[in-house]
Amino acid sequence: MQIKKNKTPSKIPVADRSKNYTFFENVWDVVRQIPEGRVTTYGAIANYLGTKSSARMVGYAMNSSFGIMPKVPAQRVVNRNGMLSGKAHFATPTLMEELLKKEGIQVEDDKIVNFTKVFWDPNIELL
DNA sequence: AGTATGACTCATT
DNA sequence: AAATGAGCCATAC
Numbered sequence: 001m002q003i004k005k006n007k008t009p010s011k012i013p014v015a016d017r018s019k020n021y022t023f024f025e026n027v028w029d030v031v032r033q034i035p036e037g038r039v040t041t042y043g044a045i046a047n048y049l050g051t052k053s054s055a056r057m058v059g060y061a062m063n064s065s066f067g068i069m070p071k072v073p074a075q076r077v078v079n080r081n082g083m084l085s086g087k088a089h090f091a092t093p094t095l096m097e098e099l100l101k102k103e104g105i106q107v108e109d110d111k112i113v114n115f116t117k118v119f120w121d122p123n124i125e126l127l
Numbered sequence: 128a129g130t131a132t133g134a135c136t137c138a139t140t
Numbered sequence: 141a142a143a144t145g146a147g148c149c150a151t152a153c
Contacts, residue, residue, distance in 0.1 A: 020152090021151090042135050046153050050138090059134035064150090079135065086134030096134095132152085140144075 023049070027061035030122050036075040037104045038120035040110060048122040062086055069073065070109045075099040082115030 030045050042058040050055070058077070065072040066089075075096045079085040082092035087110065089097040097107045 005135065020140040043137090046135080051148080054144095055137095056148055057135090058149075060150060062134050074134080077134075084134090091133055129142100132153090133150100135148090136146105138144100138146085 002038060021055075023051070023057060024064055027058050028065055028072045029031075030126070031062075031065070031072050031074065031077055032070065033122070033126060034120055038118050039076045039078055039100070039115070040081070040120045040122060041078060041107065043080055044121050044123065045077070048126065049113035053087075059086065061101040063089060076120075078112060078115075082119075084110045084112070 027045055030048060031040075034040055042055040042062075045058045046052055046055040062072075062074045062077055063086075065074050072093075074086065075090070077086070077089050082098050084100075084107065087093055090096045097110070100107050100112070103120055112118065
């Protein structure tokens with residue numbers, strides 16, 4: 001029984017490689033706690049994790065979140081304007097919007113309607 | 128090993 | 141108000 005060493009793990013989205021994915025895992029952890037029907041932003045998550053200016057890394061974490069378990073509802077993370085900036089990275093360009101609508105969030109023109117009302121801030125709600 | 132590039136956001140022009 | 145620069149730091153090449 002030998003363990004395979006994969007030289008090109010880049011396509012493998014799973015986190016259990018011997019790398020420092022702690023930040024990503026923290027991000028995923030927060031995202032998993034977003035209630036259905038609510039959304040949050042990259043910046044809010046970054047801020048909650050104490051790395052206020054690492055919103056970009058949150059987006060990166062989402063990019064790496066496809067296929068990991070437990071499932072990460074990446075569709076509930078949008079940019080600070082409530083726009084579905086990550087929709088292009090889903091399996092299909094419309095999947096993100098479809099998922100959100102299915103959860104009761106209205107999306108119009110790649111933007112979340114009533115964004116301020118469905119906005120879920122981990123800094124407040126997840127104290 | 129150095130450069131480029133982002134699912135971002137904020138401050139400065 | 142729109143454009144630009146900077147900070148962030150893991151990946152890709």
